[in-house]
Amino acid sequence: MIRAIKGTRDLLPPDTAVWNRVEAVAREVFRTYSYHEIRTPILEETQLFARGVGKETDIVSKEMYTFDDRDGTSVTLRPEATASVIRAYIEHRLDQKPGVQKLYYIGPMFRRERPQKGRYRQFFQIGAEAIGSDSPFIDAEVIEMVVEILTRAGLEGFTLLINSVGDANCRPAYVEKLRSALRSVASRLCEDCQRRVETNPLRVLDCKVPEDQIVIDQLPSILDNLCGVCLPHFETVQAHLRERGIPFEIKSRLVRGLDYYMRTTFEVVHGNLGAQNSVLGGGRYDGLAESLGSSVPAPGIGFSIGEDRLVMTVGQSTGDVPDIFLAPLGETALLHAGGLARDLRRRGVSVEVAANAKLKRAMELANKLGARYALILGDDEIAAGQYSLKNMQSGDQRRVTRDELFSTIGS
């Protein structure tokens, strides 16, 4: 048997109904914040991610699906979408368009990790980017929007974490400060952290080993080391969030794994997701466009929601059920039912027709499918210009004319 490859999966009904609902909510929220959809290719030149996401990140260094195209260029299945959106922004000179470019996307991403609960090799993200403004107002608006999407999608009990990771001005100095502080306490840390002291000191802050926490809590905080631009920026973002009544927690140890983040970063976590407790991550990336070759500055901020994780958390669906199930008796009635089904469908009614004529079987199916009504069409009904309409829940059955049928079901 041929099966879906490791880390990928088929989404089947009724689950797809939940996916569709979540996406519909997201699109509706995006619309009200005047974001517009962008669709970029799933396949990109490898160097886009090497330069955009960062060569040293785990994503680029060991998780990408990369292969040589037939002409020899190295191509990659996108592991995230921000780099592509910025590429498109530069390529199509979207900086020439009026106002802040607000773009959103929904689609599959690919990372070759070990699959786990909430972690797949093909996974879906719902994300957005606001490009062309470095105002903290935009940061707050983006965060508000994401909270709105999660809430309206039905997510409960989540926590919004925010932080500032500084910029090219203050972060390097902080990293050095952190590194030297770490060297003096390294012996009290876990093996992984001892390695990180040299490779990536910021990652120590994200360590989950309980014994390390006491040591880590004593380390210098990025928030005490922000420069004269980053600090007021972060304070303004917080002021806006408070003004809008959005609850958040400052987590100075919140570190992101993509190189392009600067200043504001944020994350939403939820308890039901196991080790993969993050539903969403995002942040500001003012230098990204330039590092991808933009001749003009294009400060931006964005996020992406892990759709698989969101769907997992907002729960099950019973799926869509037919409004009415037609049970024609005999070939003549079936012909008639075909036309009637078409007319109902044109009125927006969802209809299923039993093609095999046995009434008992038809009623059984109507019941199993959860149809609200069943309509029996025998020769005598058709001759009389009336159908037998049965309410499947109450069991009531009555004769109705075609017009009565439409007015009963159509609403």
Added chain:
RNA sequence: GCGGCUGUAGCUCAGCUGGUAGUAGCGCCAGAUUGUGGUUCUGGAUGUCGAGGGUUCGAAUCCCUCCAGCCGCCCCA
């Protein structure tokens, strides 16, 4: 990439220390006389017991390898 656990019908599983697969539950299909579901009863279909190899007279049961899934590490969404 590294650990741990798991892998028997569509689904959830039983099958003790090896003896040649379950009357299990749910689901599916078909019946219980003529045009009516949800309850009940009867019957039926479906498995190379994850794959390959080994031990053995004999393996779903023991051993090895692989594959897949789950959980954790790592990382992230």
